[in-house]
Amino acid sequence: MAGELPSVEACLERYIPASDLADVKRILYGGEARKLNLPDAAVSAAQERDFELLGYGFDAAPEQLRRPRIVRVGLVQNKIPLPTDTAVAVQVAALHKRIEEIVEVAAMCGVNIVCFQEAWTMPFAFCTREKLPWTEFAESAEDGPTTKFCQELAKKYNMVVISPILERDEIHGGTLWNAAVVISNSGAVLGKSRKNHIPRVGDFNESTYYMEGNTGHPVFQTQFGTIAVNICYGRHHPLNWLMYSMNGAEIIFNPSATIGTLSESLWPIEARNAAIANHCFTCPINRVGTEYYKNAFTSGDGGKAHHDLGHFYGSSYVAAPDGSRTPGLSRIYDGLLVVEMDLNLCRQVSDIWNFKMTGRYEMYAKKLTEAVQPYFTPNIIRE
Amino acid sequence: MAGELPSVEACLERYIPASDLADVKRILYGGEARKLNLPDAAVSAAQERDFELLGYGFDAAPEQLRRPRIVRVGLVQNKIPLPTDTAVAVQVAALHKRIEEIVEVAAMCGVNIVCFQEAWTMPFAFCTREKLPWTEFAESAEDGPTTKFCQELAKKYNMVVISPILERDEIHGGTLWNAAVVISNSGAVLGKSRKNHIPRVGDFNESTYYMEGNTGHPVFQTQFGTIAVNICYGRHHPLNWLMYSMNGAEIIFNPSATIGTLSESLWPIEARNAAIANHCFTCPINRVGTEYYKNAFTSGDGGKAHHDLGHFYGSSYVAAPDGSRTPGLSRIYDGLLVVEMDLNLCRQVSDIWNFKMTGRYEMYAKKLTEAVQPYFTPNIIRE
Numbered sequence: 122m123a124g125e126l127p128s129v130e131a132c133l134e135r136y137i138p139a140s141d142l143a144d145v146k147r148i149l150y151g152g153e154a155r156k157l158n159l160p161d162a163a164v165s166a167a168q169e170r171d172f173e174l175l176g177y178g179f180d181a182a183p184e185q186l187r188r189p190r191i192v193r194v195g196l197v198q199n200k201i202p203l204p205t206d207t208a209v210a211v212q213v214a215a216l217h218k219r220i221e222e223i224v225e226v227a228a229m230c231g232v233n234i235v236c237f238q239e240a241w242t243m244p245f246a247f248c249t250r251e252k253l254p255w256t257e258f259a260e261s262a263e264d265g266p267t268t269k270f271c272q273e274l275a276k277k278y279n280m281v282v283i284s285p286i287l288e289r290d291e292i293h294g295g296t297l298w299n300a301a302v303v304i305s306n307s308g309a310v311l312g313k314s315r316k317n318h319i320p321r322v323g324d325f326n327e328s329t330y331y332m333e334g335n336t337g338h339p340v341f342q343t344q345f346g347t348i349a350v351n352i353c354y355g356r357h358h359p360l361n362w363l364m365y366s367m368n369g370a371e372i373i374f375n376p377s378a379t380i381g382t383l384s385e386s387l388w389p390i391e392a393r394n395a396a397i398a399n400h401c402f403t404c405p406i407n408r409v410g411t412e413y414y415k416n417a418f419t420s421g422d423g424g425k426a427h428h429d430l431g432h433f434y435g436s437s438y439v440a441a442p443d444g445s446r447t448p449g450l451s452r453i454y455d456g457l458l459v460v461e462m463d464l465n466l467c468r469q470v471s472d473i474w475n476f477k478m479t480g481r482y483e484m485y486a487k488k489l490t491e492a493v494q495p496y497f498t499p500n501i502i503r504e
Numbered sequence: 505m506a507g508e509l510p511s512v513e514a515c516l517e518r519y520i521p522a523s524d525l526a527d528v529k530r531i532l533y534g535g536e537a538r539k540l541n542l543p544d545a546a547v548s549a550a551q552e553r554d555f556e557l558l559g560y561g562f563d564a565a566p567e568q569l570r571r572p573r574i575v576r577v578g579l580v581q582n583k584i585p586l587p588t589d590t591a592v593a594v595q596v597a598a599l600h601k602r603i604e605e606i607v608e609v610a611a612m613c614g615v616n617i618v619c620f621q622e623a624w625t626m627p628f629a630f631c632t633r634e635k636l637p638w639t640e641f642a643e644s645a646e647d648g649p650t651t652k653f654c655q656e657l658a659k660k661y662n663m664v665v666i667s668p669i670l671e672r673d674e675i676h677g678g679t680l681w682n683a684a685v686v687i688s689n690s691g692a693v694l695g696k697s698r699k700n701h702i703p704r705v706g707d708f709n710e711s712t713y714y715m716e717g718n719t720g721h722p723v724f725q726t727q728f729g730t731i732a733v734n735i736c737y738g739r740h741h742p743l744n745w746l747m748y749s750m751n752g753a754e755i756i757f758n759p760s761a762t763i764g765t766l767s768e769s770l771w772p773i774e775a776r777n778a779a780i781a782n783h784c785f786t787c788p789i790n791r792v793g794t795e796y797y798k799n800a801f802t803s804g805d806g807g808k809a810h811h812d813l814g815h816f817y818g819s820s821y822v823a824a825p826d827g828s829r830t831p832g833l834s835r836i837y838d839g840l841l842v843v844e845m846d847l848n849l850c851r852q853v854s855d856i857w858n859f860k861m862t863g864r865y866e867m868y869a870k871k872l873t874e875a876v877q878p879y880f881t882p883n884i885i886r887e
Contacts, residue, residue, distance in 0.1 A: 126527040133528075136519045144509040145516075149532070151769030305887050312885045318862050333864065338871070342886045357859050359742035359781050360868040367875045368882040386534030386827045387780055394777035397770055398742050444770045476740050479701050481716065483876045485743040488721070489869040492750045499751040502695045503725045504688050 125432060130448035151445025154179055157461055163229035170222050172199070173456035176230065177439070177447040179402075181466035190464040192345040194372060194402075195232035196437045197223050197241075199455040200410035205244040209257045213242050217270050223457050228278040230459045233306070233345040236283035238408045239353050239376040240299065242267050243287060245408065248324035248430040249418050256330070259289035262302045262313045276308035281343045283350055285376040287330075288313070297331040301350040301376060303341045311341050316352035317361050323383050324420050324430040325354070338364035346371050346464050353377040356391045356405065359398065366399035371467045375405040380431040388436060389446075396440035400471035402462055409435035409453060442470040508815060513831035534828025537562055540844055546612035553605050555582070556839035559613065560822070560830040562785075564846035573847040575728040577755065577785075578615035579820045580606050580624075582838040583793035588627040592640045596625050600653050606840050611661040613842045616689070616728040619666035619789060622736050622759040623682065625650050626670060627795045631707035631813040634799065639713070642672035645685045645696045659691035664726045666733055668759040670713075671696070680714040684733040684759060686724045694724050699735035700744050706766050707803050707813040708737070721747040729754050729847050736760040739774045739788065742781065749782035754850045758788040763814040764835075771819060772829075779823035783854035785845055792818035792836060825853040 126132065130150075137145050146153060157176030167174035181189065202215040220237060227235050239245075243258035260267050271282040281304065288300040299316035315334025319327050338361070340349045349370035355361040356375050365373050375392050379385075392405035410433055417426035436449035439460040450456035471477060491497055509515065513533075520528050529536060540559030550557035564572065585598040603620060610618050622628075626641035643650050654665040664687065671683040682699035698717025702710050721744070723732045732753035738744040739758050748756050758775050762768075775788035793816055800809035819832035822843040833839035854860060874880055 126524060126531075129528050129531050132520060132524050133516075136521065136524075137515060138519065141509060141515050141519075145512050148509075148512050148768050149772070303885075307887065309887055311887060318864065320858075321862070322857055333862075337883055339883050339885050342884050347884070354862070357781060357857070358863060359746070359777075360863070360865075360872075363742070364868065364871055364875070367871075369884055384827075385531050389532070390773055390777050390780060390827070394742075394773050397773060398740060444767075444773070474705055474740070475703075479704070479716075479737070480741060480743070481701065482743075482872055485747065486869060486872040486876050488747055488750075489743075489865055489872060492747070493866045493869055500720055500722050501725050501730070501752055502686075502722050504690065504692055504694060 125453050127451045127453055128449065151443065154445060154447045157459060159230050159459065163226050166226045166229065167457065170226070171455065172223060173451050173454045174226065174459070175448070175450060175456070176459040178461040179441045179445070179463065179466060181463035181469055184465060187465055190346065191461060192234065192464060193230065193232045193459060193461045194404060194439070195227040195230070195235040196404055196406045196439065196450070196458040196460070197235065197237050198406055198409050198435045198437045198450055199223070199238065200408070201244050201412055205246065205412055206415050209254050212244070213258065213267070216242050217267070221274070223455070224274050224278065224280070227457055227459065228280065232280060232459055234281040234283070234343065234348060234372070236374040236376060236404060236406060237285060238406050239285045239378045240287050241285055244412045245378040246414065247327045247330055249414050249416065250326050250329050251416065256297060259287040259297050261291060262286065262288045262300050263310055268302050268304070268310060271302065271304050272308045272310070275304045275306055279306045281306050281345060281348070283374055283376070285350070285352060298334065299327065299331050299352055300334070301352055303348070303350065306344060311343070312339060314339050314350040314352070316355060318355045318358050320354040338368050340365060340368045340370040348372045348374065350374045350376065353379070357387070359395065362395035362399055362403070366401055370401060371464045372402045372404065375403060377405060377407045378433060379407055381434045382431055385434055388434070393440040393444070393446055396442055397444045398476060400442040400467050400474065400476060402442065402467070403440045406437040407435050408433040409455065442467050508836050510834045510836055511832065534824070534826065537828060537830045540842060542613050542842065546609050549609045549612065550840065553609070554838065555606060556834050556837045557609065557842070558831070558833060558839065559842040561844040562824045562828070562846065562849060564849035564852055567848060570848055573729065574844060575617065575847060576613065576615045576842060576844045577787060577822070578610040578613070578618040579787055579789045579822065579833070579841040579843070580618065580620050581789055581792050581818045581820045581833055582606070582621065583791070584627050584795055588629065588795055589798050592637050596641065596650070599625050600650070604657070606838070607657050607661065607663070610840055610842065611663065615663060615842055617664040617666070617726065617731060617755070619757040619759060619787060620668060621789050621791045622668045622761045623670050624668055628761040628791065629797065630710045630713055632797050632799065632801050633709050633712050639680065642670040642680050644674060645669065645671045645683050646693055651685050651687070651693060654685065654687050655691045655693070658687045658689055662689045664689050664728060664731070666757055666759070668733070668735060681717065682710065682714050682735055683717070684735060686731070686733065689727055694726070695722060697722050697733040697735070699738060701738045701741050703737040721751050723748060723751045723753040731755045731757065733757045733759065736762070740770070742778065745778035745782055749784055753784060754847045755785045755787065758786060760788060760790045761816060762790055764817045765814055768817055771817070776823040776827070776829055779825055780827045781859060783825045783850050783857065783859060785825065785850070786823045789820040790818050791816040792838060825850050
């Protein structure tokens with residue numbers, strides 16, 4: 122963490138003179154998101170509990186026939202509070218406690234839908250390729266202790282909770298999945314959305330643990346908006362975002378775990394491109410900090426065996442359908458990003474830009490069907 | 505132009521202290537592209553001819569079985585040299601002359617493939633909705649005067665030339681198309697690629713003039729690399745980029761015409777996302793300057809009738825498959841961006857990130873086929 126830049130956005134604010142700053146920010150980030158006035162009690166609670174609290178708002182034009190559909194989402198990024206060789210149950214309890222104190226502040230800020238980071242109840246241990254003890258972090262999506270914990274939070278705070286966990290699927294041979302459980306503000310489990318695309322890149326050896334998700338692209342119609350969860354590596358696949366959007370998602374969460382050397386220059390691009398291309402809000406979340414493992418592992422890059430997979434750079438943000446975005450949470454601290462959005466903006470931007478109308482999806486359905494044939498002939502023109 | 509910021513990248517270089525600059529640039533732009541040493545004669549010729557000349561290079565790791573496949577591309581952005589009410593033939597001649605003097609410098613810089621901006625032989629007059637005289641700028645793609653002009657350039661400089669024009673298709677009722685003609689370094693016309701997605705946004709009333717392209721997603725196998733041309737608004741459609749890539753394109757050019765108030769915050773995102781998602785190089789090009797029309801027109805936004813559609817912000821750049829990108833050409837000057845790339849980087853990055861391998865295109869071909877049915881039922885989960 123020493124030497125890690127806390128935030129690009131803060132750096133721009135600090136050094137670029139006012140005469141140019143507005144232009145630089147407009148070009149890099151789009152129209153500036155309104156700053157939210159958060160309650161003093163929330164601000165001091167966040168300070169006491171040692172996490173960053175930021176709030177922004179996206180507005181839409183007034184319409185005659187629809188009222189504004191205002192929703193507040195909360196994105197949570199956090200370090201693991203205990204070393205990875207602590208007993209599994211103790212680690213989980215510490216994470217529950219940490220999340221509980223952040224969600225309490227989210228509630229003070231009026232958050233309606235909260236989303237935690239990928240596999241939030243555990244260290245991101247898939248780099249090790251070891252099974253025990255890591256697979257012991259897996260739980261039932263429907264009635265595991267973490268789901269029960271989240272149901273309590275949901276009821277207590279009248280909040281939709283998105284809880285991405287390592288799932289143990291007992292009714293299908295006890296297989297593991299990377300899944301997000303979606304819990305209604307009533308406390309009911311609405312369902313789950315499994316990670317559709319599994320990485321085989323760098324230290325992200327997740328294909329050793331679980332397979333490509335088989336839940337498709339469900340969207341969840343909650344009291345506060347129609348939402349979907351695109352887990353981590355699915356961020357790199359434009360078709361994955363598209364199908365969530367085709368099913369009606371207005372907010373797509375992207376709980377992730379990714380490190381600086383691998384993906385940091387992709388991070389500001391992909392989820393924001395998805396918000397633009399699909400006329401929706403996207404909410405990428407990344408964990409923070411460096412996680413150390415007792416047993417060394419290699420990275421398939423000729424380097425020495427080592428004990429950590431590098432710095433998770435946080436930087437969670439929200440991108441809006443008009444191409445603008447909030448600043449990110451910091452690269453190094455735990456944080457809660459509260460974003461108010463008028464969901465009417467989605468259809469308004471869609472009616473302006475018309476990407477769905479001009480998308481020619483019939484042509485692509487046909488072309489893609491041809492292209493996946495094993496002996497597909499590409500359309501190559503030679504002299 | 506007065507008051508227009510010349511370049512975000514130059515602004516960062518100027519104000520951010522060295523201690524943070526490397527991190528800021530890495531996070532915003534990816535690994536820094538190598539600066540090219542361009543010949544002094546080219547540098548002074550560019551100065552004399554009053555256009556910006558920038559050069560960058562992207563390298564790949566050495567392989568055992570493939571030699572590096574080095575190619576230099578040239579991206580040209582320019583203002584219209586004459587007022588829009590000058591006689592059509594005179595405007596075209598002035599543009600030919602301007603491009604000729606830029607291409608000569610490109611040749612000095614060893615450029616192998618050059619691409620001009622969208623509809624480069626004319627002002628971007630579609631905002632007016634007037635037919636004459638603008639439709640008189642249309643030419644045959646196969647043997648119009650501009651194609652002949654480009655064939656001469658191609659032969660003279662042993663350069664592949666991509667020439668995006670307003671096309672008149674005499675064998676199909678004299679219809680108009682927005683098309684790019686691809687000319688081999690031998691001087692032969694390889695073929696054409698028509699604009700697949702037509703905007704209906706703001707002052708971009710192009711659907712008044714021509715229809716969605718019917719040439720599909722051809723790629724052109726040239727001596728220097730396998731290339732494709734995704735014209736302008738196709739930039740917003742991830743499936744369009746994907747199909748060019750599926751057909752084998754390693755470099756996808758994106759000749760465009762777009763203005764600041766509409767799209768500038770999308771500009772750094774979309775083509776770069778396409779380079780990442782498809783493991784290829786992308787080359788977005790935008791014209792510069794403000795074009796005035798004699799007859800006022802309205803913009804469908806309740807504002808007053810006016811004589812220009814705003815500032816074309818240039819900012820042409822090249823994005824690499826590893827998520828990095830070059831700085832952009834300026835927002836206000838004519839320019840030539842020379843970029844050297846080792847095409848071996850495409851497959852190397854693909855083997856690292858595996859987006860094609862993990863893309864699950866069969867699933868999406870099926871889902872998209874379902875989703876385009878008029879009475880498709882979205883996958884919505886309700887409480």
